[in-house]
Structure formats: structure tokens, C-alpha cells
Amino acid sequence: MxxxxxxxxxxxxxxxxxxxxxxxxxxxxxxxxxxxxxxxxxxxxxxxxxxxxxxxxxxxxxxxxxxxxxxxxxxxxxxxxxxxxxxxPELIDGLYELTVSKPMYTELYAGWVDMKALLKFLSDRKLSGSVMIRAGAGTGVIILSEGELAGAYTSESRDISDKPDRALALCDDPNAMIEVKSADATKHPxxxxxxxxxxxxxxxxxxPAPAPPPAAAPVQPAPAAQQPPTQQFPAIATPPPMQTQPPVQAPTATYPTFPTPQSPSVAPTTPPGSAGGPQLDWGSIVAELQAMAEDSLGNRARKVKDILGAADPSLPGIEGAIDQVPSISLLFVDSSRLEQLAQEMRARLKSHL
Structure with a gap:
């Protein structure tokens, strides 16, 4: 598999x-x-x-x-x-022939059919085709190639077996319907x-699934509101005063400079405020977030769980780990789904603060 x-x-x-x-x-x-x-x-x-x-x-x-x-x-x-x-390829050909095969014997009830004798009869005739058993408990299929067993499966299992036992077990229901089909040699597109x-x-x-995350970007100017440069943002709406000064250089110098120093300076301040007391059990919170990943991604949650487990046991550490979730590359998993999972994790983390 x-x-x-x-x-x-x-x-x-x-x-x-x-x-x-x-x-x-x-x-x-x-x-x-x-x-x-x-x-x-x-x-x-x-x-x-x-x-x-x-x-x-x-x-x-x-x-x-x-x-x-x-x-x-x-x-x-x-x-x-x-x-x-x-x-x-041989087994796939057998499965394909099952779908395009022609009925030979239909409406055979398990209550009056000797399945072992039927399979021996089909084997002696070198049949290439299938035997389908439809019962109340599910459906079973036995694939034959030149009379030999090529494989068997049931609707309740996820693998193709080299033994027909599970399919034949459906014949315990006397009302199970049995149908024998022979392969059709006609080529189909x-x-x-x-x-x-x-x-x-x-x-x-x-x-535009990733559109919501950029909308969260304006949150960064909020911490910078404590500094005088933030008051210059509204001033941008009034061109005359801004054009009098050398505005092109002032804002460009301000924008790149403040987000970088400002974010780290605010981040240390946040943990003491929200996690200042030792009342938050970061181990339990991480385990809870890992359980969310397990529930959402199943056996593909390992990367997400590893990132959460390796995060620093603090608010900025856990937030940083959650921010990495949408950028993780998981085969066949849509990035927008990971973004949704990250948003749910942020909401769960916020509920503990």
C-alpha cells in the first residue's frame, strides 16, 4: 500500500x-x-x-x-x-476485466450453491473472469485468470488477498447472490x-485561499502605535504636509526599520504579561494541539506534531510553531487546509490565555 x-x-x-x-x-x-x-x-x-x-x-x-x-x-x-x-499489471488487468466482463451465470443463491464445486468447475474450464458475491454484510469478488485464483477482496477490507476465504465467508448468508462473469477481450478506451x-x-x-493570512498583516502596526512614527500613518492621507517634507525616504526608512525591531521587543513583553505566572501548563497545551493535528491529518500529522513538540514552551514559541504549519509540505494535502488547521490552533491557544 x-x-x-x-x-x-x-x-x-x-x-x-x-x-x-x-x-x-x-x-x-x-x-x-x-x-x-x-x-x-x-x-x-x-x-x-x-x-x-x-x-x-x-x-x-x-x-x-x-x-x-x-x-x-x-x-x-x-x-x-x-x-x-x-x-x-496482471492483477489490475484482472480487476479491469471484472468491470467489462460478460455475465455467464446470474441469480445463483448461496443457499443452494456448492461454492467449492463451482470454483473447481470454473478452474477446469480455464475461465478468465470473476465470481461476485453480494450479501447483506457486504460484497466479495474472486478474480480468476485461466481458471487460477488471481486475487480476492471484499467491501469490508482494504487489501487484495491471494486467498478467497473472506469472500467465500459471505456465502454463509443463504440469501447471498452469486454471479459469474467471463472476461471481455474487446479493447475499451x-x-x-x-x-x-x-x-x-x-x-x-x-x-484565493491564502488571502486571509495577509489580512492579518495590519496587526503588526498595532504594537507600533505606542511610538510617534505610527501617527505618521494617518498623515499619509493628507498629501500637502507629507509632500513638503522628503516623504518618500522617511516612510520607506521607517517601515522596514520598525517592524523588525518592534516585533522582537514586543514579543518578550508578551510572555511575562500572559504567561508571567507559572499557571499555564505548556506541555498540556502542546499535547492538545498535537491531538488536533492528529485528528485532522491522521497518520500524516507527524511533521506538524514534531514542530509543535520542538517549540519553546512559551507563548511566542508555540505561536511561532503554529505559524510554520501552513508552510509545511505534505504530499497531496492542500496548503489552504493547513492554513485552516493553523487558525483553529491559534483559537485554541488563545482560549488558554
Whole structure:
């Protein structure tokens, strides 16, 4: 498994697809939500097929562009998690043949089918295709290549097994429906993923997600309000007095000079004011912020947790660590999502002051 349990709310899906295409990826991208499951099959960077199975939906399993649209809507809406799993070309071919195969035997009920005898019968006939078992507890698929087992999986597991036991266990339900399909040798054109995902790419480009952080920049002049130079800012609105003096040089000299000395001088003053007393437990606060990162990013939160853990146990130290969060590079995680996490951390930190 290449990537496990990527939270869709923090995944840059267009970037993920582009990366898989450029790297000539062979395998599948799997979506698991509370009420649906989806699969996109890739072979050498091309999307062969998309499958989407919404629990409780009348149409059941959906294929092709319609399935890709529903897959993309779930990811864009932040539903569920994604797994990216690399497989051999032979196994991907078997999975693909499953989607385009032709039904041979349908509406077979597990209550009166001897599954071992059925599999032996298909093996003797050198069948290339699949056996699908749909039960109340889930769906199982057994993939056959020239009569031999190529792999098996169920809707409740995230891996493809070389044994059919879990899929066959669904036959314990006598009402489970069994369907046998044979592979279709007809060549089908690859699925155009860009056509569906490109709309999301365009929205991501037009979205000025980093716009809110610059708006926070005017906060810096606030501490400088104690100094006389700050009173010159309103004076900029009145051109006559400012043009009489050499204004071009005065403000430019003032702007770069004050933010740099002013920020450090204010920073030392803040800790004594808010953390002057030893009543703040910085260790607990850091642990709380790390838990927020874990909850938001799952197993991709390590970098954020390391930065928080290495921060100086003081208000400026923790604030500085939080400020680094949006600039962290996490594969397939949108920077705007990290900015949102940083804002939530700042709010949580402020609640302790």
C-alpha cells in the first residue's frame, strides 16, 4: 500500500491524479465512506475504469464517467478516506476485466450453491473472469485468470488477498447472490479523469485561499502605535504636509526599520504579561494541539506534531510553531487546509490565555 487512509478533506485530489499519471502508476485509488465505496483502476498512468457502489442506491454498482463523477463529489465534499495501492499489471488487468466482463451465470443463491464445486468447475474450464458475491454484510469478488485464483477482496477490507476465504465467508448468508462473469477481450478506451477533475482544478486555481493570512498583516502596526512614527500613518492621507517634507525616504526608512525591531521587543513583553505566572501548563497545551493535528491529518500529522513538540514552551514559541504549519509540505494535502488547521490552533491557544 502506497498511501493509507488519506482523509479526503485534506487531500488535493487533482494533484494526486496528476502525480499518478506522471509517475506511470499501476494500481488503484480506493474511496471508503460511511455509505459508499469507489475504485479507480490505473495501468501505467492511465485510468482504465472507475467503479462506485453507493449503499442503498437503486442503481447499485455504477461504472465509467457517472461513477467518476460520484467518486469526485465525495472527495470534494470531504467524505471518507482514500487508499492508494500499487498492484501488478496482471492483477489490475484482472480487476479491469471484472468491470467489462460478460455475465455467464446470474441469480445463483448461496443457499443452494456448492461454492467449492463451482470454483473447481470454473478452474477446469480455464475461465478468465470473476465470481461476485453480494450479501447483506457486504460484497466479495474472486478474480480468476485461466481458471487460477488471481486475487480476492471484499467491501469490508482494504487489501487484495491471494486467498478467497473472506469472500467465500459471505456465502454463509443463504440469501447471498452469486454471479459469474467471463472476461471481455474487446479493447475499451481509457477513462478521461481530467475531464471530470479539471473543474476542481480550475476552482482550486481561482480560489484565493491564502488571502486571509495577509489580512492579518495590519496587526503588526498595532504594537507600533505606542511610538510617534505610527501617527505618521494617518498623515499619509493628507498629501500637502507629507509632500513638503522628503516623504518618500522617511516612510520607506521607517517601515522596514520598525517592524523588525518592534516585533522582537514586543514579543518578550508578551510572555511575562500572559504567561508571567507559572499557571499555564505548556506541555498540556502542546499535547492538545498535537491531538488536533492528529485528528485532522491522521497518520500524516507527524511533521506538524514534531514542530509543535520542538517549540519553546512559551507563548511566542508555540505561536511561532503554529505559524510554520501552513508552510509545511505534505504530499497531496492542500496548503489552504493547513492554513485552516493553523487558525483553529491559534483559537485554541488563545482560549488558554
Amino acid at each position: 502506497i498511501y493509507d487512509s488519506l482523509k479526503t478533506s485534506f487531500v488535493d485530489f487533482p494533484r494526486l491524479i496528476t502525480t499518478l499519471e506522471k509517475e506511470g502508476y499501476t494500481g488503484y485509488v480506493r474511496l471508503l465512506t460511511d455509505d459508499a465505496a469507489g475504485l479507480i483502476l490505473f495501468r501505467e498512468g492511465s485510468a482504465l475504469e472507475c467503479m462506485y457502489d453507493g449503499v442503498g442506491e437503486a442503481q447499485g454498482l455504477v461504472l465509467g464517467k457517472q461513477a467518476l463523477h460520484q467518486f469526485n463529489e465525495d472527495v470534494t465534499g470531504g467524505h471518507g478516506v482514500l487508499d492508494v495501492v500499487g498492484l501488478s 481509457p477513462l478521461d479523469v481530467d475531464e471530470v477533475v479539471s473543474g476542481q482544478r480550475a476552482v482550486a486555481v481561482r480560489n
